[in-house]
Amino acid sequence: MWLVVVYCWFKIASDVMTVGANSAATELFPAALRTTMIGAQGITAAAFSMLAQVLIAALNRTARWTRERGSLPRIAWHSERRDLRTVHR
Numbered sequence: 001m002w003l004v005v006v007y008c009w010f011k012i013a014s015d016v017m018t019v020g021a022n023s024a025a026t027e028l029f030p031a032a033l034r035t036t037m038i039g040a041q042g043i044t045a046a047a048f049s050m051l052a053q054v055l056i057a058a059l060n061r062t063a064r065w066t067r068e069r070g071s072l073p074r075i076a077w078h079s080e081r082r083d084l085r086t087v088h089r
Contacts, residue, residue, distance in 0.1 A: 025034060 029037070
């Protein structure tokens with residue numbers, strides 16, 4: 001029962017905040033600025049979506065490397081090797 005009450009409370013609070021934010025944005029900012037803000041948000045969302053895909057691919061490659069070879073490659077520090085090549089264990 002308490003879970004339903006908490007969910008309803010957060011849902012109502014979320015809706016109130018959404019209405020308040022939309023009203024404040026509509027009243028405080030001119031249309032041209034709102035459009036610019038929405039465009040910037042769209043471009044930022046697209047950029048971070050691509051970044052997320054790159055990170056997912058990197059994690060997948062790491063998982064595949066571990067599955068095939070049993071351990072990850074170790075990058076030697078500058079003090080250990082001068083050429084900074086990948087050193088396999």
